[in-house]
Amino acid sequence: MTSKNITIIILIALVLGTLIYAQSIELNLPGNNQGYTPKQPIEFSHRLHSGDLQLDCLYCHTGADKSRHAGVPSASICMNCHNFITATWDATKLEEEQAKKEKRNVQTVISAELQKLYEAVGFNTEKMQYDKNLQTKPIEWVRVHNIPAFVYFDHRRHVNADVACQQCHGAIETMEKVSQNSDLSMGWCVNCHRDVNSGKITDLAGKNASTNCAGCHY
Numbered sequence: 197m198t199s200k201n202i203t204i205i206i207l208i209a210l211v212l213g214t215l216i217y218a219q220s221i222e223l224n225l226p227g228n229n230q231g232y233t234p235k236q237p238i239e240f241s242h243r244l245h246s247g248d249l250q251l252d253c254l255y256c257h258t259g260a261d262k263s264r265h266a267g268v269p270s271a272s273i274c275m276n277c278h279n280f281i282t283a284t285w286d287a288t289k290l291e292e293e294q295a296k297k298e299k300r301n302v303q304t305v306i307s308a309e310l311q312k313l314y315e316a317v318g319f320n321t322e323k324m325q326y327d328k329n330l331q332t333k334p335i336e337w338v339r340v341h342n343i344p345a346f347v348y349f350d351h352r353r354h355v356n357a358d359v360a361c362q363q364c365h366g367a368i369e370t371m372e373k374v375s376q377n378s379d380l381s382m383g384w385c386v387n388c389h390r391d392v393n394s395g396k397i398t399d400l401a402g403k404n405a406s407t408n409c410a411g412c413h414y
């Protein structure tokens with residue numbers, strides 16, 4: 197049997213499998229989950245970090261141009277700044293003014309949200325240093341985007357071809373909470389690939405994106 201035949205058989209199996217699966221759990225295909233905005237364990241704001249502070253996306257999502265997955269940063273990246281930034285500028289300023297008025301020493305203000313970060317990494321905020329005696333626990337960020345396992349998607353290919361993060365994820369730098377911008381359906385992928393190949397997306401003119409079934413399905 198040729199590999200093309202095998203691919204077709206696998207695809208037929210996929211259609212049947214998906215239909216049965218979709219019916220059994222009433223999965224809404226395609227276009228499911230667009231607008232999905234889960235609550236996260238720490239209220240991390242892209243609007244603040246990427247918008248106001250203008251941090252580069254790749255500073256935190258270090259895999260996006262090197263591997264299949266963009267990845268979510270480990271807490272140690274947050275600690276590059278938050279080992280000394282313990283609250284917002286406004287809250288720190290307020291405490292300074294208050295202390296002056298009351299003629300007392302300024303106290304370190306620890307934001308409630310950042311306290312969760314310190315607990316995750318075992319950082320003692322009284323000594324302002326890591327404490328080996330404190331337990332650590334990973335931050336369990338809730339995944340927003342998800343495509344099925346039978347679809348092959350690779351960040352590196354897109355990012356290195358100059359497809360902007362925003363073309364797929366929307367204006368993340370304006371979001372207080374990350375929301376799924378596109379429907380992540382097959383039509384969404386294929387339409388962009390077609391528009392790329394026909395030159396309709398002028399900033400991606402000259403690129404070639406495959407519309408072969410086997411390009412996206414194993």
Ligand code: HEC
Pocket residue numbers: 236240242245246251252253254255256257268269337338339340341342361362365368369373374
């Ligand atoms: C300071 C670090 C940081 C920077 C800078 C940053 N992000 Fe994030 N990003 C995170 C963290 C932490 C999460 C997980 C929590 C959440 O969803 O808010 C995340 C989540 C995401 C998600 C959702 C992932 C999922 O679960 O599906 C996308 C998409 C994303 N970021 C894109 C971007 C883009 C695009 C930029 C640049 C405009 C950017 N990020 C800049 C830290 C960062």
Ligand code: HEC
Pocket residue numbers: 253254257260261264265266267268341342343344349351354355359360361362363364365380
């Ligand atoms: C061509 C569309 C596209 C582009 C461009 C793109 N993404 Fe994604 N991104 C996706 C899809 C689709 C998923 C879901 C992947 C999955 O479920 O395996 C995703 C998932 C993610 C996630 C969740 C974790 C992961 O790696 O799966 C993060 C974080 C993320 N993207 C950040 C970024 C950042 C930052 C950029 C720009 C540097 C970017 N993306 C560019 C489509 C894109």
Ligand code: HEC
Pocket residue numbers: 238239240241244245249251256269271273274275276277278281283284285286307308309310313
């Ligand atoms: C480049 C430095 C930098 C990095 C890296 C960084 N932050 Fe921040 N973050 C800041 C600054 C500065 C502020 C305060 C801005 C202000 O004054 O409003 C802040 C504010 C916050 C706040 C708001 C606190 C409050 O009380 O409202 C949270 C929560 C937060 N960061 C979480 C994170 C997490 C989680 C990460 C890692 C994924 C991270 N930050 C990475 C600089 C950074």
Ligand code: HEC
Pocket residue numbers: 343347348349350353354357359363364380384385386388389392400403404405406411412
């Ligand atoms: C905003 C436009 C856009 C969207 C949306 C998009 N892609 Fe792409 N894709 C591209 C471009 C441009 C390339 C060509 C990259 C290059 O020149 O190497 C590409 C290339 C690819 C390749 C490499 C195949 C090849 O050899 O040409 C795969 C696989 C792929 N995309 C899968 C997907 C999947 C799966 C999705 C949906 C989850 C998706 N893409 C969504 C623009 C897009």
Ligand code: HEC
Pocket residue numbers: 207210211214225226227228343344347380381382385386389406407408409410411412413
């Ligand atoms: C550019 C990427 C891409 C190409 C090319 C592509 N697909 Fe898909 N396909 C996807 C994505 C992404 C999904 C998942 C859609 C979802 O979860 O809603 C999918 C889902 C499917 C499903 C599951 C049913 C469904 O609609 O969700 C079948 C069957 C399928 N594709 C067959 C094919 C066949 C046959 C071809 C060739 C004619 C093809 N695909 C080409 C990306 C692609």
